[in-house]
Amino acid sequence: MGNLMQVLKKDGRRCGEDIFLDFENAQPTEEERPVYDQVKVVLDQSVGILEDLESYAGADEAIRNAIANPNSDEHQHMAWDAVCPLVKKLKEFYDYSSDLEEVLPLLLQALCAEDPVASLERKQALAKQFAEILHFVLKFDDLKMSNPSIQNDFSYYRRTLSRMKMNNAGGEDQAVVTNEEANRMSLFYAYPTPILKTISDATTKFVAENKDIPIDNTTDCLSTMAAVCRTMIEQPELSARFHNPETILFCQRVMVGVIILYDHVHLIGAFSKKNNSIDIRASIKVLKLHDNPHLEGLLNALRYTTKHLNDESTPKEVKKMLAA
Template sequence: MGSLLSSSKSSDYANLVIDFDNVKPSSKEVEIYNQVQKILDQCPKVLGLINDYKDCTQLCSKAMSEPSQSSEEKAFSALLKSVKSVKVFYDFSNDLKKCVPVLLNELSKPAEETKQTLQDQQALVKQFANILDFVLMFDQIRMMRPHLSNDFSYYRRYLPKFARRPDIEVKADEASAMALFTARHCPMMVSLSSATAECLEQNRHVTNAMSAMANACLAMLKNKRFKSVDTNKYVARAMVGAVVLFDHVYPSGVFYKSPVDIKGIIKFLKKAEFDAVSLLATIRYSSKNFKHQTTPSSITDLFD
């Protein structure tokens, strides 16, 4: 099985079509496909929990300004429910970190015919797209839940006082490990990039998978390969996810002399027939190197 090896731009994928809606794994892909799918099956639950997350700001503020056994117990009881959701997010991110290297290593073996490789491994390419799609959606919702990290800080503060409660699932040691995760504004992308960076140390072709994914998605979107608006949005999210992930792990980032057609991607999103404002914001604010001095003004000016 080949790889997504490529340092070319989107024009090289002009005739490529990946059937994201109907592709099924081949016998060579099915083992890894199913392994990844077990993790992806949890995505609806995780997205539902972050979407429904209710902050505990008022109860915690009252417990701080009017401290009493009653006010603190009410705040802590509410925090227990919130922290239970955070634990689901944290555990999922760790599961994701375990499965991503397996998928990327399979997609990142050297090959001479990149386009044919993309065509031959469509099911695994789709799983990669599914991961990128989820990561973007989760982190976009997380950014709209700014009180989540404050809630967790309150939880850690009150935990010693209520440590004997039998309904506590997250003990002090685990809470310490989770603290950094809750503080990040794009925690899933950081987890994904961490796993990818470790994978890159063992396989130098890993960034080729991301650049090829971004460029191929752009080519298919520009050439109107998909009739459904939902599919176009899905492919655009996968494209942007690949851009941000590439920027997090590639030494010089995605904006400076990278194999990703970043200008083409930004220009496409600005004129897209669907609302792509949030995707442009993701490139700008979730990437690592957008504000770096090496980023050309010709790219930053596209956002003005």
């Protein structure tokens, strides 16, 4: 197992040196096992969810034909038959986000209830699971944003279902999701990064509801993980310990994810010049250190899903670094 050896403080800024979280090989201890097993049940589904999203082709042609031939029952039926299985798949994605929302507080409780640095060192398998959730979230949302068919399919489904109900054509009987579910799903998919919003809201809710856990514990956990990931990416002697080249991208996604969560939870956020916990300039720079085909998606996540980037307290240099 990797060794989280120390977190030093320099000039009031917490930064990682000689830090290594073994994202490739960490295994649960007996202490971690109860939470680990609960989270694993959910995480085991993530690969299949991403595969389904990557192969999501949409019903664009059938929908175009139906719109172009409004009086053709054949085209209307073909579009409806094409879109219904896709809406079922979108419901699975939506339900999975709810599953992640349920298990995330288990990990936050385990990692933040006591000193977060000591917890990250002692509970590396849980830290790995937390990282795996963030990696999944950013990858899912990046795929979702690049696939306009998702919004188009769902909008067509809702319009057609509403028209069928108005015409007494048995819309309710043919619905693959209930009207109430459709309303919730519509709000979910309206966001460019729906699962990231779900996770951000869940983290904010965790902080608000767990008054016995100091908010600094949660923000320290997030900022420490950001420092860990940044350090493992930028120091060749640490990144050389990875056996899988994809682990660098994994660390980049996780770093961006914890920065976003920190920015939502912390009062002044991750970008303020008064923030002494996250080196945001160095974090942005390490995203560009390695060849990364998903760089723009990660930069967009920082640009558009954070809370405090456009605050007056954000240095102009940082805004310039993230300028689209």
